[in-house]
Amino acid sequence: EEVPFHIILICYLSYVVLILFGYMRDLMRKTGLERNTNAVERDREGYVQLYQSFESFYTRNIYRRIRDAWNMPIASVPGARITIIDRLTPDYNNTFSYPGTKTEAINMGSYNYLGFAENTGPIIENVNNTIDQYIVGVGTTRHELGTTEAISQLETLTARYLGVESSVVFGMGFGTNATNIHTIVGKGCLVLSDELNHASLILGCRLSRATVRTFRHNDMRDLERKLREQLVLGQPRTHREWKKVIIIVEGIYSMEGSIIDLPELIRIKKKYKCYVYLDEAHSIGAIGPHGRGVCDYYGCDPNDIDILMGTFTKSFGAAGGYLAGKKSLIDHIRVHSYGDAYACAMAPLVATQISSVMTTLMGEDGTNQGQQRIKQLARNTRYFRRKLNQLGFILYGNDDSPVVPLMLYFLPKIPAVIRMAYKEGIGFIGAGFPATSLTTGRVRFCISASHTREMLDKSIEFMDEIGDKLEIKYSARRRS
Amino acid sequence: LNSRGMWLSYACGVLVLHLALLSFPFLSVATVWTLTNVIHNLVMFVFLHVLKGTPWESGDQGKVRKLTHWEQIDDGIQFTSTRKFLTVVPIILFFLTSFYTKYDSFHFVVNFIALLLVLLPKLPQFHCVR
Amino acid sequence: FVYELRTSLYMLEPWEKTTFNTALLAFIAMASYTTYAFL
Incomplete structure (x- = not known):
């Protein structure tokens, strides 16, 4: 389903705002107005410029602002539930520190389709x-x-x-x-x-x-x-x-x-x-x-x-x-x-x-656990997709595919959804530019056979709640 | 650059720039049009013909690191629709500016130089020329 | 909140948000004045 045209226009505008402020910050760092916390060895001569500074423009000025929502360290197997190590940042994601606490979360982001990411059994x-x-x-x-x-x-x-x-x-x-x-x-x-x-x-x-x-x-x-x-x-x-x-x-x-x-x-x-x-x-x-x-x-x-x-x-x-x-x-x-x-x-x-x-x-271990997991995954996938469709989200992909991209389009909405989910004890994964095109930022769910119906329902309720708050129910289709 | 809505966004961006300049009460219409044309062409020249590489680490082992953005469009194939669009926009802007400055010679010279600045690098003869 | 999400202000630091909103308000004020003056 295509997204309404005005959403795309505003999306490009939001990138223009980020690029303008990115250049402004680069100028401030270059003129010394802002302390440069990226490179530590700034006072030494003769360091060849390894990469073009332009090539890291996106990382430095756009990705850095939202990177607390990515690459979170975990302290458990990436199973249906996951233990995430909390991080704090005093300087808008330039540096992180660990307060020592952990958060138990439902894992909706890992590739663990059949739920074999276990450390028991x-x-x-x-x-x-x-x-x-x-x-x-x-x-x-x-x-x-x-x-x-x-x-x-x-x-x-x-x-x-x-x-x-x-x-x-x-x-x-x-x-x-x-x-x-x-x-x-x-x-x-x-x-x-x-x-x-x-x-x-x-x-x-x-x-x-x-x-x-x-x-x-x-x-x-x-x-x-x-x-x-x-x-x-x-x-x-x-x-x-x-x-x-x-x-x-x-x-x-x-x-x-x-x-x-x-x-x-x-x-x-x-x-x-x-x-x-x-x-x-x-x-x-x-x-x-x-x-x-x-x-x-x-x-x-x-x-x-x-x-x-x-x-x-x-x-x-x-x-x-x-x-x-x-x-x-x-x-x-x-x-x-x-x-x-x-x-x-x-x-x-x-x-x-x-x-x-x-x-x-293959069922050669004397149990039919394998078949059960395969069927469970298929059921979870169809259930989850159908529910999100009914709520009015735009999903990509085939109804049987356990990878469920939910379209957010705007880059800032991705970290917003991930941070709010993290507070609710749900772990989401987001994908934005350059892994996707400029205007197709998304949150991607990976369904697992080890997800219980309660876990899926909790994620769906959460998405329903923030779907209205962040205005991400873009689908124009009639809802059943 | 050829994804959905990009060209309309580009046109809206130029329009917003023009309205922003027009909202300065002390600027005349002719000056505003010339400023719109010159700022647009300078920004286009920097972004399309000066900056090289990509603003993110692309996974192609640095293949495009030495190419300007204009040379990277459509993998270097000339006369694609995107290239034509980006070539036509400055020309249309130049015509509009000339009209609204009532073909005043000073404005004409300034705008014509600004137009050449963005047209010459777009010629196929200048592809990958340094 | 949705305004901040759609214009990317959500990703900026507080002083950058203030800068952007000030510039936007100034632009709107000047545009209004100029429109009034012209019309």
Whole structure:
């Protein structure tokens, strides 16, 4: 739903006010009118200017004013409830001090879709046993001695979980994209990338030196048009035909809450005989009746996707990422990946955590806890979205997506909502420029299977109350 | 710059600037128009053609750090609608100013120089020229 | 409160808010006077 036009105009005005005062403060700091608390070593000569001061203009003059609402230190697992360490600031967020108190809050911001971010239960027992059996981490790469039995088991289990031939795991989700795309594409290849793809995909494509063309977010018509255009044009300048064409998309977009239109994408892939790289960082475990991600959600065959990628951070209460697909492809990646050559291998206890969660989700642990959590998450998501829609908020994304962006548009409204929620004992996450465009600031809820109905209702009541106070119920739709 | 509402906001911004100047009772209409034109062109020149890089850390390993804002628009593709809009606005403002200053020669020279200041850097021949 | 949120005054320090509101009131006063003088 588009926001009324006048809201956008006033939004730009609010940025003009911030920029004017930002320049005024810079002038005051430069002329010594205001004491500069940013740089401590101001009196020493010869310090080269590391970065252009303009590049940190936004951080210095806009983000600093609201940064108490971000990066709050926590003192517990990021579960359904979270313990936040309180901070005080005597000088408008230039410096923080800790009074030593903590705040218990409902956690509506962490990626903990299935609620496995726990420090009790059978899974933790397995992890503890692994620590006794192995050491805590391996300080070496996969190409040397980093491959432990826990990791081999995890790779076999991941391939079975996804229903493909083989898989390889890495110790970091971001690194899985950044250090492997170059093994798949290179110069003379064409990458069609969604305009809202994650920074790790953008970095991986840039490192691969392939030609990258972006298409409008989740718009398969625009994708097909761009694909046809590029296939006809060929490579820039020489117009030689492309060596390889690959489409890179995500399963769930964490800023938009949208779910990829997978059946349409597979149709395009088969029609133009190109490859698909599907990043399921947020969707693996979170959607689909069996928690297998968007393929499961749409009932598509995972073997139609050439490269399946995903992370274990959001639904498995762990860290790291995987690539899965044909065995020949995975063997090629194992040999040529930067991640396997330079990065430390995944810690065995993290691999055990993931294997245990995966076994639970597959129902092989003798309980149907995995299924219950998947169903609970789907119920919580639909309930929460429907309630917020009824209250008149503008939400982005698909009704089944556990990422629920609620649009605030104005940058100042984001910290206002977060601070007021914090007082009420609810933890929210906000996202504004440059993570979103100038006029689409938002608060983003991440629903979890471990949220109880009371927690969701408390958040909804709170949003209802401040929705009127801050005038953020922008939806013009008729409310049921 | 090509997102929804940006162009209208830009026009409103110029209008607000003009009304703010017009509210000084001791300034004549001609002076106000010339001031509007000159201030608009100076601000445009600084923001589009002097400042380089982005006001936040962009994740592209410093690729655009040496490019002005004008060179970064639409990844450097020339004659896009945004570029045309930003080229036409100073010209329209110049015509309006010339009209309201009754083509007085002093105002004309000042406004014409201010117009050149923002038109020349926009020519494709000056892309990435230092 | 909504006025402060929409004009970003909510993010400014008290003295900056005062500066902005003073400038805005001065602008409105001058605009009113000039309008009156012209009309």
